[in-house]
Every structure is written in C-alpha cells, then in structure tokens.
Amino acid sequence: MIVMLALYFAIVLNFPVTQKLYQLAGEGHLAFALSPSLVLFCCFLIIFSLLAIPYLFKPLLTLITLSSAAATYAIWKYQIVFDYGMVENILATNSGEALSYVNIYSVLYCLVLGGLPVLLLYRTHILSRESWLKAGLFRAGLVVAACLMLALLTAFFYKDYASVGRNNRYITKMIVPAHVYYGVKYVKRTFFTTPLQYVELGKDATVKPSKNGKPNLVVLVIGETARAHNMQYNGYQRETNPYTQGLNLIALQSVSSCGTATAHSLPCMMSNLSHDNYKRERADSQDNVLDVMAHAGVDVTWLENDGGDKHVAKNITKHELTLSQGWDGCQSLSCYDEVLVQQLAQLVDAKDKPSDQLVALHIIGSHGPTYYQRYPKDMEVFKPACRRSDIENCSDEEIVNVYDNTLVYTDYVLAQTIKLLPGYSEQYNVALMYLSDHGESLGENGLYLHGTPYAFAPTEQTQVPWLIWLPEEYASTQGINRDCLAQAAKTGTFSHDNLFHSLLGFYGVETQAKQAELDFIAGCRG
Structure with missing residues (x-):
C-alpha cells in the first residue's frame, strides 16, 4: 500500500x-x-x-x-x-x-x-x-x-x-x-503561538483644523483584484472607466501591491510595515492607519462586502453586508457593490452632528473566478463574456471580457459614490480615494487568478490602480496643490507602503507615526 x-x-x-x-x-x-x-x-x-x-x-x-x-x-x-x-x-x-x-x-x-x-x-x-x-x-x-x-x-x-x-x-x-x-x-x-505584545501607534494624532472650519468626510474604497494593466486610466485601450471620465480623477500610474492575495495585502497596506519587513503577526498586534485616525478623533467606519476585513477593522465600527439584511442588489451568494453606496448614504444621514469621518468601503470588485457575478447582467459591456466558474473552459477573449466588465462596474460604483458626496458638501469637506489590494492573471503565461508567490509573480498581479477624487474645496482647505499632485501621479513610483502615511497626510492628520518621506501628499502642499 x-x-x-x-x-x-x-x-x-x-x-x-x-x-x-x-x-x-x-x-x-x-x-x-x-x-x-x-x-x-x-x-x-x-x-x-x-x-x-x-x-x-x-x-x-x-x-x-x-x-x-x-x-x-x-x-x-x-x-x-x-x-x-x-x-x-x-x-x-x-x-x-x-x-x-x-x-x-x-x-x-x-x-x-x-x-x-x-x-x-x-x-x-x-x-x-x-x-x-x-x-x-x-x-x-x-x-x-x-x-x-x-x-x-x-x-x-x-x-x-x-x-x-x-x-x-x-x-x-x-x-x-x-x-x-x-x-x-x-x-x-x-x-499555538503566543501573540506579540500589542503596540499602539499615533496616540498623539490630531486633525489639523480645516481653513473653512468644516469637518472632513473622506471615503476610502479598497478594491479587490483590480489590476492596473486593464484600467483605462493606466493606458488600457478599452473604455473600462467610462463613468468617472468626466469627474477629474487623479490616477497614479505606477503602483505596486504589498502582496498578491487579500489576506496578505490588506493588513499590509493598512499597516506602517513595508513590503520588505511585513509580518502578519506583527500587523495584527499593532495599530494600523485606521486606528491612528481614530486616535485623532476621526469617526472611522468599515463597510464590508468582500468576505472579511482580515483583522484591520478590529478596533473600529464595522458593518458587514449579509444576504439576510434584504438589501436590493444582493444575490444568492453575494451582494453587488452598489449596495455599499446605499449603506454609505444611510450612515452619513444618520449622524446628528457633522464631525470628521472616514468611511472605508471594502468592495468585492473583480473577485474571480465567478467574475460574472460581480455585476448586474444589464451592465455587461464586453461580449462574449465567460459566465461560468470553471474559467479554464472559456476562451481567453471571454475571460478578458468578463474581467473588464467587472472593472466597468467598479467604475460605476465609484462614480455613484463620488456623485453622492457633493450632496454633503455644505456640512463637510468631501474627497475619495480608491486603491486595489492586488491584481489578477487572466491567462498570461498560463497563469490565472492570483496568489502567486511575490518573488516570481507577474506584474499583472502586483501592479494596481490608485485613484484620487480631489475637489477644489477639499484641496484648498487642506493646502494641497492639485496640479502638483496630478503631475506627481504621472511620473512617480508608488506602492502600498505609501498608503498609511499618505492617507494621514491627505486627511490632515498630524502625528509622529507618519513618515514624511512616504507621504506623497506632503510634497504638494502650499
């Protein structure tokens, strides 16, 4: 035997x-x-x-x-x-x-x-x-x-x-x-391993008062499995970003992820640990950027639609979409991301008094292999699309089509979120940031999906989109030179290592925990 x-x-x-x-x-x-x-x-x-x-x-x-x-x-x-x-x-x-x-x-x-x-x-x-x-x-x-x-x-x-x-x-x-x-x-x-001693970061954090006296409402959208190669903003020939084209977004052109899977990338990108020294047990045992913002007095909320926050929302308010809640836009196994926009509106409307807020939307985005379940059928732009989970039985054209459809739908969700925010501009300074956790392989060199060890992962899995919606009022009250930031986005090289420090800078949070050299917003102030 x-x-x-x-x-x-x-x-x-x-x-x-x-x-x-x-x-x-x-x-x-x-x-x-x-x-x-x-x-x-x-x-x-x-x-x-x-x-x-x-x-x-x-x-x-x-x-x-x-x-x-x-x-x-x-x-x-x-x-x-x-x-x-x-x-x-x-x-x-x-x-x-x-x-x-x-x-x-x-x-x-x-x-x-x-x-x-x-x-x-x-x-x-x-x-x-x-x-x-x-x-x-x-x-x-x-x-x-x-x-x-x-x-x-x-x-x-x-x-x-x-x-x-x-x-x-x-x-x-x-x-x-x-x-x-x-x-x-x-x-x-x-x-069976003794947890590390918990480390609090940024206990000295404060929010710099805005010039117009209004609190901030910033939405952070964490994308899922969106790769930069197929984003129209990053030079892709297809129109995968049709809904946000007129909304004056800033697109960072060269962004590397920390990992090639959500369980690795999400805790890493939220932590102050770099790709080179990241350890999951260390990240779980210390404050992340959301915790630092909470220390500064920001009301931080996590809205979940991607199967879990991977422990990054352990200390803040979290609302997870479930099928039993009866949202319009939920299927048998998952909900469309536009439901998060409805949930965001309810959350902000429920506030009795405006105060500094950061709302993180963790979307399901382009999660495969059932890409076709990530968007409503009437939003299928590119055809024929692979409408099955065994994608190995679809042609490369069908796989790329269905994946691109998920990006188009994500762009629609971003546009809906951005169009919602000006409705609160009398009470808040509003802005939005979108960043994907990792990319995806669609058959290049025989690779599909993601999770390939980083050392030899293709760029399709490690290059991700990073978008910023920066209205003029938000830029002026934060002292951010929008033209400078747009130019830096075109020529600079960035990674998930920048998120912790740049999100603090973008929001106007001052703390010793922020490293100025990793805050790409800092170079465009004044």
Whole structure:
C-alpha cells in the first residue's frame, strides 16, 4: 500500500511538477527530465513509511489524498502555488468565496483523482505482520532502499537539480502535498503561538483644523483584484472607466501591491510595515492607519462586502453586508457593490452632528473566478463574456471580457459614490480615494487568478490602480496643490507602503507615526 500510494503521488498527483521540470530541463537532458518522478517516488516512500501507523494510516492518507486532488486541480488549471501565503488566503476565505470555485469540472476532477484512490484504500484490507520487529524491519528496508536510490540519483543529477532549483525555487512549493506542510505551519502560528505584545501607534494624532472650519468626510474604497494593466486610466485601450471620465480623477500610474492575495495585502497596506519587513503577526498586534485616525478623533467606519476585513477593522465600527439584511442588489451568494453606496448614504444621514469621518468601503470588485457575478447582467459591456466558474473552459477573449466588465462596474460604483458626496458638501469637506489590494492573471503565461508567490509573480498581479477624487474645496482647505499632485501621479513610483502615511497626510492628520518621506501628499502642499 505504501508503494502504491507513493507511485500515485509521484506520477499522477505531481504530474504538473514533473511536466514543469521536463520543460525546464531543455534539449539534451532527457535522462534528467525523466528522473523527477523517481525522486518523488523515493521521497514518498520515506514519508508514507513514517506515517504508516495502525488505525491512523487510512484516515490520515484520506485527508491528504482528497486535499491533494484539489491542490493538483488548482495547480494544473490555474498554475496556483500553495505556499504559506496561499494557504493563509484560503483559510481566510468565507463560504461564499469558496463556493465560487466549485463547479462540475472541479468536483469530478477531485472525485476521480481523490475519491477513487480513497475508495480503493478503504476497500483494501491491510494485514499485520507476525511481529512488530518484522514490520519495523520491512519498513526500515523501504526507507533504506529509497535513501540509496536518492543518493544514486543525486550522484548522477546533482548539478542539474542544483541549477534548476537555484533559478526556479517555486518548484518545491508546487509539490503535492506541500499544502499540508504550510497548513500545519499556519495552524501552529495562528493558534499555538503566543501573540506579540500589542503596540499602539499615533496616540498623539490630531486633525489639523480645516481653513473653512468644516469637518472632513473622506471615503476610502479598497478594491479587490483590480489590476492596473486593464484600467483605462493606466493606458488600457478599452473604455473600462467610462463613468468617472468626466469627474477629474487623479490616477497614479505606477503602483505596486504589498502582496498578491487579500489576506496578505490588506493588513499590509493598512499597516506602517513595508513590503520588505511585513509580518502578519506583527500587523495584527499593532495599530494600523485606521486606528491612528481614530486616535485623532476621526469617526472611522468599515463597510464590508468582500468576505472579511482580515483583522484591520478590529478596533473600529464595522458593518458587514449579509444576504439576510434584504438589501436590493444582493444575490444568492453575494451582494453587488452598489449596495455599499446605499449603506454609505444611510450612515452619513444618520449622524446628528457633522464631525470628521472616514468611511472605508471594502468592495468585492473583480473577485474571480465567478467574475460574472460581480455585476448586474444589464451592465455587461464586453461580449462574449465567460459566465461560468470553471474559467479554464472559456476562451481567453471571454475571460478578458468578463474581467473588464467587472472593472466597468467598479467604475460605476465609484462614480455613484463620488456623485453622492457633493450632496454633503455644505456640512463637510468631501474627497475619495480608491486603491486595489492586488491584481489578477487572466491567462498570461498560463497563469490565472492570483496568489502567486511575490518573488516570481507577474506584474499583472502586483501592479494596481490608485485613484484620487480631489475637489477644489477639499484641496484648498487642506493646502494641497492639485496640479502638483496630478503631475506627481504621472511620473512617480508608488506602492502600498505609501498608503498609511499618505492617507494621514491627505486627511490632515498630524502625528509622529507618519513618515514624511512616504507621504506623497506632503510634497504638494502650499
């Protein structure tokens, strides 16, 4: 049984890995190109020999095999790599998002690749040897044989593996079931690691009084899976921003995300940690930019429509859209983002007395693979559009069309929000900022969706749009030179590292926690 399972994992479930190594081997390296399956077979012999504990072997291998079948499907169809960040993102996904990945093809794939082997596993009666000593010796024999074979393969192909491995470190993360290792690591870090001591930031924060004496009402829209490449504002040839074209938005042209998945990017972009030194456990154990603004006396509210705030709204008021609330614009599994605009209006209208406010709208935006569920059918501009969750069965044209439709709808939501705000301009100085958490792959180089490890993620997943709606009244009362900011947006290079400091500067919050060199608003004051 150990040998059969080792063969199955090495040849079938890890076919994407062996195929990738075959491609990387190049011409003239046929022997090396055929060796990965044998290397994996030996490794699995060792692993399964150690896991072959009576009464635990079948249940344990059932879980590993079923989850490995799902992982193989994701790697094969979408080129997803299951490193720690991807596991973190999966385990932070709500049921609505998870169900969007379920379709007839994914279910059948998992049943065939996972269900059938598990069925055979349970129908096989495993006989015990006469004594524990004999069982141990046979098991040790398997391990020794596997080690000797690995040593032989290393002697022949060490240079080849060293070369390929050094230049393609992601290969090890493609091996199934690497997700089990990273899953255990995530559980250990999340549930069995002593939390860091909480650090408060910006307790000295104050809001600089506006020149006209009115409080500020700023809306921060956190986008989901919008990539800069497909934004009309960033040079895309299609009209993906038709609704905001006449609203005089400022578009930053070069913006890098902190990560390639929401569970990583959202806490990172809200924190004062940079992409290079970001740690999730550190971000969760200290104040973020929303908390600093709350320390300054700003009334901060989080409106959620994307499956969770990833712990960034832990200390502020949060309202999460649920299907049971009966909003007009909600479907069976999710709500359209325009519902947040209705919720925003209700929130502001309910205030008895105007005061400084920041409202964050966390939209579902362009979350895939069910892109077609992110916008109403009557707003489908680009056709034919892929209207199914198994996007691998759609053409590239259909996938790009349906994705671009989500950007058009997001632009509509932004326009509706911007058109709402002037209605409050007698009581408030109003402005809006939009920034996406990460991008998306739409088939380029065989990659789909997002979550690729940042070290080798394509720019489609790491370059994001950042838009600012800055009315003249808000600019003048904050002392911001709008023309200067527009010019800086065209020529500057930015990242999520700037958000913490620039949002404070944009709002007029003064604190020692803000670094002037990362506040791109600071250079355009006066």
